[in-house]
Amino acid sequence: MSTSLLLPHELVERALAASTADDCVVVVEDASSANLRWANNTLTTNGVSERLGVTVISLVAGTDGVAAASLTRDASEWPAIQALVAEADAAARSTGPAGDAAPLLGPAADHDWEEPAESTSVEVFTDTAAALGEALGRAGVDGRLLYGFMQHDLTTTYLGSSSGLRRRHVQPSGHIGVTGKSADLSDSAWVGQATRDFTDVDPLALDAELARRLDWGRRRVTLPAGRYDTVLPPAAVADLMIYAYWTAGARAAHDGATVFSRPGGGTRVGERISPHHVGIFSDPAYPGLGCSPFVVASASGPDVSVFDNGLPRRRADWVRDGELAALMTSRHSATVAGLPLTPGVDNLVMTVDGASGDLDDLVRGTDRGLLLTCLWYIREVDPQTLLLTGITRDGVYLVESGEVVGAVNNFRFNESPIDLLRRFGSASVTVPAFSREWGDYFPRTAMPALRVPDFNMSSVSAAS
């Protein structure tokens, strides 16, 4: 049999059989991707790619504990994979014991384990690209400049272990983002959307929304730095809450190093962090945001463990009814922090009980304030308060008497998303949201819009 014709699950089985370690985990990821990028109303770059990546995690028991070695290679031919297995086994024998060692998960098998991998191609854009061409043409006629990107990824993951795990997951991911600028580049707007297959993407509608927002910019208003009554659309809420989620690890909180640490020791799990009935959760089965229902880890970290490969991911409520309910853990960090096991999940949803209406309703309820589009270059300033800094981007609008009356200069903000959970005044219903800052890597989010009475705009930015 030609080894190049081996199906991914067969590669896993052969690699597991070849390992001489005490235990072994093998992950095969068959990934394909397609993208188109444009600027100044013309296509710039593009591409398709295919990749077969194999990770072998060898585990060897010694007198001091269990050592782990994790090696990943781009390889599809059996001789290369056989060599990889031997290399991983040898590495595990020459490495010290792992701090997070734990027994591998017991047997579990997915019914589609032996199915071939799924793939995407540039043809996934056929309809969208045609409409995009029309949008680019229309924008050119109307004096708008469009800049944007769309990408589709399809990754099939096969995870097998010497303990009997046989898990398979197919992950579609996609997104489109478009920036529109006035011809003189003085005004800018942005729209973005996550998708799983591009059947729900309408470039002409996205361009129409950009035209509406650029029209808001016909009146320019200069405002100074200060605290403003501010409406954050779901995309901007996602920009902030994704960062908060990524810092919600149990180990660092237990060490006292994060906003989730309790002064004097331990974590703030069980503490009310918002007076509102806020829920923040992850759920692999959330409609439209589906993601891997089991842990895939090629390397251990503070709250991730290679020993947890295959561990089921279920709905995890991080904030429940305004109370910090859980932090991300591996089995090891859960033990260290004395918390329940709640592995991280690749999506995030925020809800506010009692919220009603949409973004436009929040704007209509604002006497005088700002409407943002999205946030950018968000970085952590103080981990203990989770103070973040960043920039407003591609559209800050002045709201007066419930209506947008003009476009405002950009600002640098300094704010903590955890403090915002305490301070926001009203919220919309939760809708799918695509983060400008993180969406390319974390596209599966659903958020409400929030209105914050005193959002801290620290200084003015001249960027347009």
Next chain:
Amino acid sequence: MPSADHRHRVRHDFLDLPLDRLTDSALQRCRDFGAEHADVRIELVTEQALTLRDGVVEGSHDGRVLGLAVRVLIDGTWGFAATSRLSTDSAVRAAEQAVRVAQVSAPLATERVQLADEPVHADAFWVSAYEHDPSAVPLVDKVEMFAGWSAALLRAAPVRHVEVAYSHAIENKHYADLAGTTTTQQRVRLHPVVTVHGADEQRNVIDSMRTLAPPVARGWEYVSEPAAGGWNWASELAQLPELLATKLAAPSVQAGQYDLVVDPSNLWLTIHESVGHATELDRALGYEANYAGTSFATWDQLGSLQYGSAAMTVTGDRTIEHGLSTIGYDDEGVQAQTWDLVRDGVFVGYQTDRSMAAKQGLGRSTGCAFADSPGHIPIQRMANVSLQPAVDGPDTDELLGGVDDGIYVLGDRSWSIDMQRFNFQFTGQRFYRIRNGRLDGQLRDAAYQATTTDFWRSLEAVGGPQTWVLGGAFNCGKAQPGQVAPVSHGCPSALFRSVSILNTRTEGGR
């Protein structure tokens, strides 16, 4: 500089690949379709990451990305395809896919891409300067060394926890294009980072202190041989506990305008963000408008914009020894160069790739095309962008001596800048009060915030060559799909007058 002498230093497992057969097959297929340009890259990127917490291995991963990429220009439209399958059939298929992508894209392309001319570099080899391949050092030896560092630090108050994060990369690229350029290159880089964490229980303050040792394009000698170009790890590690203790006990800064002396360990990042990215021509022309952003340094201001004071001269280069962006030839076959970006305070140059250079009629590309993996199309990426020291300039103490009431900052920590590179905010590892020309203890909770041109125009003096250090990072992000690039920035200590200092606790409403 690049020469055939480098050939024997390229790792054999890369040279043993059927490089010519694969590239020839793909290029021939592109030629069949009438491509006006085509290039093929075969890349092997070997990376290792190792983390220890309190001397115990927390995680380790050894990755190797290997693949082939075809980029084709047909009727002025790019097409790109990549595969991790290295067979002749796969190479031909990738070429056909790239052509197909160009054809599908053509209706969207209203502007014809052209490439600046570049001499043919046939059969060129280049290997970066290093002594010891870090991948040849057994993992167990690294663990033993870092565990020893950790144990010593854990014995010193107020250290509660020690984290060591080590990473290295060995990058092999084989490039061939229809014009006849063929390059084979290898570069090595590594970066150990040690962070100590501690607390002041009575003040309920928890903080960390990190080593300032920069990432470098060197081999394992950077870790093991201080006398042979390595870092003096023993000295820096020994200072960390006391530096942390002082920081924990430090008063919170009073916000206001201060004179600022910036150490190279902090200034490299400010240069990266406010000069490096701002002088990328693709950004200035809008090619990153949907993602990384544009630039205030627009084309019409080239040659006239007063970027900074007369003390400011910034160069771009891909040639400096041990620079992270240093290479023999870029990912479009352009030979590495050195040029001015800001001369005596005036904006005089951009970083370019071949298409950007041709678009603006600049003649030759500055050689800044780079792809971070075989799966990605080359884009314009940053050269080593460095602030030049003053010949016979002052040392850091002399710069401090010129400040009556100011702040001295070392080490990078938090950074953010807007999408046109106007407004930025940076923190650091250590802020010191300067009074009457002398350091007067650490400060906490400080950040400096400015507009790029205001900041650089407030530059009063740069230090001499004796203060110049090559800093940098492995992970500069840009483009869609996202790519990361390693880049170095050299700079001297520098004195800026009247810079806005924030108190981050006040900013957080506390």
